[in-house]
Amino acid sequence: MSREEEVEVLESIYPELKRIDSFSGSIEISVVSDQPVKIVLTVTADKGDDKKSTVDQVDHLPPLDLYFSVPKGYPERVPPELILTCPWLPDGVLNTLHENCIDLWKDCRCECLYSIIDELQSKARGGFGVSEIAVDSKLRDIILTHNERATVREFESHSFHCAICQRRKRGNVCTRLTNCGHVFCSECLEDYYSACVEQGYVSRVVCPAPECKTPAVDFADLKKLLSPDQLDRLDRLRKKQVLESDPNTAIVCPRNFCQALIRRNPDDNLVICSDCQFAFCAVCKRSWHGYYEYCRIQEPPDELILEYIEGDESTRARIETQWGRLNMKRYATNYENDKAFREYMEKQNNRRCPKCYTPIEKSMGCNKMTCAICHTFFCFICLDILSQDNPYRHYGDPRSGCYQRLFEGMESNELDVMDALIEH
Ligand SMILES: [Zn+2]
Ligand SMILES: [Zn+2]
Ligand SMILES: [Zn+2]
Ligand SMILES: [Zn+2]
Ligand SMILES: [Zn+2]
Ligand SMILES: [Zn+2]
Incomplete structure (x- = not known):
């Protein structure tokens, strides 16, 4: 094989190889280490001998550049001319690599450029045996930027x-x-x-x-x-x-239209809302009744709540004077919610996948269901089949009957807290 032919063959094997002329070219040997490599930047503080080190870890390092040329007399008498450059490899390592490459030629005295590139590429996968690199801030930037870009490219492909x-x-x-x-x-x-x-x-x-x-x-x-x-x-x-999460120092204004979050003094039951100036009791949440009157905070019995819900205006007014208007409204709402939840749980018992009719059981999680048999996404509330691409859109579309109901029906204190926030 002539010298030109060897360079041509290399070019067809390595598309990234850059031909300079018939007898020379260059190639980037990319470096991805099996083990993360430590990048250590040490800065000496202005005063004294204190040294501070910053350590980063990378997998991708800037490439090693190999320039090669095959002079007259190659391969029988003259070795290939090789120049290895790399911004982060110490000179000692570069020299050893260079010697190894020339040794490959010495062993055969024949066309050896392919073996040289192959050898360098395989050593590059071990980071050329380097596990830690001492850098200045400029080299650190070069290495970190390269690592970031190479990581993104690798991920995207x-x-x-x-x-x-x-x-x-x-x-x-x-x-x-x-x-x-x-x-x-x-x-x-x-x-x-x-x-x-x-x-x-x-x-x-x-x-x-x-x-x-x-x-x-x-x-x-x-x-x-x-x-x-x-x-x-x-x-x-x-x-x-x-x-x-800290009820000792934070409290929500009980006025429905206000609901401001107020900081309170835990030693004082009197709270004055910073937004609407409402003065109320931190314990019973009713308007301020003075320091010497007891709060009425025990819960009314269920019968009374039901009487309140179903009663006419005068019945309501009577109950409200005894228990507080705000309290009764809250008890009534809670009662209704509990009832709705009980009915909801009863309905759950006989549901089937809308596609394959396999009976399903919901034990936990949100209302976006996946059928265990046919993998169809469907809505647990309305049993609509959901888009395979965007199953959650069903809960984000105001026109959908299940708008904002993704987590509805889940039991947890946290959800109660969050419900209160949403209403506000
Ligand atoms: Zn994760
Ligand atoms: Zn207020
Ligand atoms: Zn009170
Ligand atoms: Zn199914
Ligand atoms: Zn639905
Ligand atoms: Zn996806």
Whole structure:
């Protein structure tokens, strides 16, 4: 084989090879290490000898550039001319690699460029044996930027199975959650998180994988999936949840039209709403009755609540003077909700998949169901078959009878708290 022919053959094997002329060319050897490589930046503080180190880990490193040329006399008498350059490999390592390549030629004294490239590529997969690199801040930037881009490219070219829509999708339309690494298609995540935020279920804004051990979602991930308005709302709901989790210092104004969240002094039962100036008792939530009168906080019996619900105006007024108008309204609402819930539970017992008629049982989770037999998505409330692409849209469409009812019927204290928030 002539020298030109060897270079031509190489070019056909490696499309990324750049030919310079008939006898020379260059090729980038990309470096993806099996083991993460530590990038250590050490900065000496201005005063004293204190040193601070920042350590990052990367898998992708900037490539090694191999320039080669085959001079007259190659391969029988003269070795190939090789130049290895790489921004992060120490000179010692580069020199050893160069020697190894020339040794390959010495062993055979025949066409050896293919073996040289092959050898370098296989060593590159082990990061050339480097496990830690000391860098300055400029080199650190180069390496981290390269790693970030290469990681994105790698992710986008793979395909992933989305556990929400049960489809395989290419990485460029998928999102990998930073904290746990679970991958879903971005459209499904957007729909799911939007539904959670719109309906006020902040604690459900986590990784949707049921088996996930670190379900909290990184804010940067949410920023890519939710609109600024939705992020705003999520932020407000989360703050509110934190405040309300401490009833000793936070209380909601009992006036229906106000419902402001107020900080209170835990040693004083008198609370004055900062929004509407309503003065009320922190214990019984009725208008302020002075420090020396007892609160009436025991619950009325069910019969009385029923009498209140079914009674005429004068009956209601009589009961209200004894128990408080606001209290009675609340008891009546709770009673109705409980009744609706009981009826709902009874209806649940004889449902079937709308497609294959397999009897189904709902033990927990939201109302978006997946048939275990035919994998159809359907709505547990209305038994409509849901879109295979966007099953959650059913709960986000104001025209749907199940608008905002994704989590309806779930039993938990948390849901009660959140319900109160949504009404507000
Ligand atoms: Zn999906
Ligand atoms: Zn996860
Ligand atoms: Zn108020
Ligand atoms: Zn009171
Ligand atoms: Zn089915
Ligand atoms: Zn429905």
